[in-house]
Amino acid sequence: MTASNPMNILQQVRETALSQRDPNSRYCTLATLEQQAPLQVRTRTLVVRDVSSEACLLFVNRSAQKNLGDLPDASVEVLFFYPTLMAQFRLRGSLSLMSASALEPHWQHKPYEAKLLDHFYQDYQPQSATLESRDALEQGISELKKRYPDPDSVPFTENALGLLITADYLEVWQGMDSGIHDRRLFTRADAVWKAQALVP
Numbered sequence: 001m002t003a004s005n006p007m008n009i010l011q012q013v014r015e016t017a018l019s020q021r022d023p024n025s026r027y028c029t030l031a032t033l034e035q036q037a038p039l040q041v042r043t044r045t046l047v048v049r050d051v052s053s054e055a056c057l058l059f060v061n062r063s064a065q066k067n068l069g070d071l072p073d074a075s076v077e078v079l080f081f082y083p084t085l086m087a088q089f090r091l092r093g094s095l096s097l098m099s100a101s102a103l104e105p106h107w108q109h110k111p112y113e114a115k116l117l118d119h120f121y122q123d124y125q126p127q128s129a130t131l132e133s134r135d136a137l138e139q140g141i142s143e144l145k146k147r148y149p150d151p152d153s154v155p156f157t158e159n160a161l162g163l164l165i166t167a168d169y170l171e172v173w174q175g176m177d178s179g180i181h182d183r184r185l186f187t188r189a190d191a192v193w194k195a196q197a198l199v200p
Ligand SMILES: Cc1cc2nc3c(=O)[nH]c(=O)nc-3n(C[C@H](O)[C@H](O)[C@H](O)COP(=O)(O)O)c2cc1C
Pocket: 027, 042, 043, 044, 045, 046, 047, 048, 059, 060, 061, 064, 065, 066, 127, 128
């Protein structure tokens, strides 16, 4: 059955979760597959930077182990769960990167420490690399603070990535008081979304 754009449901539920200060409202879980055998799934919490009527935007670092593989066909799934609303979304789609010029103004809104970390990944050690000690990290960050003392003029780093996942699959699970929950799967081919009900 053809359906209207289900990304609007995700947008609306997320807005409600944000306004109700749901503890998960700012976050999602990104699942990827390791590129090398053994086939291993890897998940991590990320801040959701934006949800539009087409895509969700996440910030990651080029140096990390997200195993994004070959864009746009890398295999990823993004999970949103809002416990105060008992609503879950599973989103899949094609991957692309925001242009550096579009990303930079968003990146400048990151907290000071998060910007310094992007510099740490670039100049010291990549994200997820083994640290010799916690002191090595703190030493690097304090050097970067001296180099970039003003939080508003930390230069943009090229290793910062804005990852856009343009949805072609969205599964919506909505908890119901009756205990018989509602589950719907929306899939998109070209510009047309189709909906099916699933056994919850
Ligand atoms: C609340 C929370 C928010 C996070 N937000 C981000 C984020 O927006 N971007 C990011 O790269 N890592 C974020 N992280 C760290 C990731 O969960 C993960 O540890 C890191 O990205 C390394 O993942 P990888 O080794 O699989 O690449 C966050 C962690 C938590 C707990």
